[in-house]
Every structure is written in C-alpha cells, then in structure tokens.
Amino acid sequence: MPSRPAEKTVPSATRSGYISAMAKLYFNYSTMNAGKSTVLLQASHNYRENNMDTYLLTAAIDDRAGQGRIASRIGIGAEADMFVSDDDLFARVVARLAQGPLAAIFVDEAQFLSPKQVWQLARVVDDLRVPVLCYGLRVDFQGNLFPGSATLLALADEMREVRTICHCGKKATMVIRQDETGRTITEGEQVQIGGNETYVSLCRRHWREATGDNPDV
Ligand SMILES: [Zn+2]
Numbered sequence: 001m002p003s004r005p006a007e008k009t010v011p012s013a014t015r016s017g018y019i020s021a022m023a024k025l026y027f028n029y030s031t032m033n034a035g036k037s038t039v040l041l042q043a044s045h046n047y048r049e050n051n052m053d054t055y056l057l058t059a060a061i062d063d064r065a066g067q068g069r070i071a072s073r074i075g076i077g078a079e080a081d082m083f084v085s086d087d088d089l090f091a092r093v094v095a096r097l098a099q100g101p102l103a104a105i106f107v108d109e110a111q112f113l114s115p116k117q118v119w120q121l122a123r124v125v126d127d128l129r130v131p132v133l134c135y136g137l138r139v140d141f142q143g144n145l146f147p148g149s150a151t152l153l154a155l156a157d158e159m160r161e162v163r164t165i166c167h168c169g170k171k172a173t174m175v176i177r178q179d180e181t182g183r184t185i186t187e188g189e190q191v192q193i194g195g196n197e198t199y200v201s202l203c204r205r206h207w208r209e210a211t212g213d214n215p216d217v
Helices: 037-048 089-097 113-127 146-153 204-210
Strands: 025-028 056-058 067-071 079-084 102-109 131-137 158-161 174-178 198-202
Touching: 025 037, 025 113, 025 146, 025 174, 037 056, 037 067, 037 079, 037 089, 037 102, 056 067, 056 089, 067 174, 089 113, 102 113, 113 146, 131 146, 174 204, 198 204
Parallel strands: 025 131, 025 158, 056 079, 056 102, 102 131
Antiparallel strands: 067 079, 174 198
C-alpha cells in the first residue's frame, strides 16, 4: 500500500523576509551573573553563522539611545542598538526590517522593558512573524518582579531559566545588593545607576538570611 506523503505545512513568506511558521516570544530569565548574555550571544551567533541576520537590542543605562554593546563576562560581545523606556520597539523593528530580513530579535536586559514595550514585542511576533528572544532578570534585590519581567512572564510563549548556583550549591533564584564594604542593602531604588554596589546571587534561604528575612517587604 503506497504510503501517503507526509503532510507539509507550507508557511507563507512574511514581512520578516524569512519563512517562519511559528514565531514565538521567549523569555529566558535568570538571576545576576548566570551568564544570560553569553547564552544570548551564542544563540545569535548560531543564526549569523548560517547567514541569517539578527537584530540585537539592549537597555540604555541612561536616557540616551544609540549604539551599544552586549558583552558577556567571559569576554565575548556584539554590537547592539539601545532602547529607552519610551521607545516604540514595534516601530524600531519595522524600520530595521526595511533594511533587510531578520531571522530573530534578541533583547538583553529585558527586565528594563516597559510593559508597553513587551506588548510591542508581542506584536512583532504575532504580526511581523519574527521570533523575539528576551533575556533578563526575574526579580530585583528586594525579591520583587521587575515590571518588564512580570509582563514577559504573562505574555511569553516560552520561558526558560538560565541557571546559576548559590554558594551552598542550590539553585540561585534571588539576588542581594551589597555596598562597597560587602554589607547587604535592603532598601533603595529598583535600578541603581552608577553606584559601587555589587550583586550576589543566592538561593532563597540564603537570601532570607542575608536580608534579615526582610520581614517588612
Ligand atoms: Zn544557598
């Protein structure tokens, strides 16, 4: 009995310029120093190695958008456009697509996206059919979701955890902010720019210990 040819879904060519049957919005989340930028750069490199172009975005550390760079702690990096919170990222992607096709869009520091920008990226996926891969922190040093991450957790089609470990060997899911003397800071703005503080990733038990159980949060 002749076998039926396998049914093929024939995706339509889209505005992305590549044939993309199922673009998705991805949220790859982690705590600090888990190597998420390294994972992002490797994934982007895999596309480019196959002659597929990618568009890289990262948060501006101040109010000026422009040319930036995504760098990883292991020494690799790539040029990236920067965004500030009132940029229309859907319009940015449309403008970028006018210059040539894109296989995927990568967003680093995605915790700094505004909720509105996450919706714009969801429209990029749904209406322009370009996959968008966001990489960012889940919670801040006080254990609260970043607004961008909260919206990504709500809207993402797929989520993956980029894992790292606490000094005790358990998975680290939390982060503490320390001052220059190594003392844990439990109060302050969610985003601190230009300070001397450092961040340490811990499991929840050691985070509670370091923050004095943070009973007021
Ligand atoms: Zn621990």
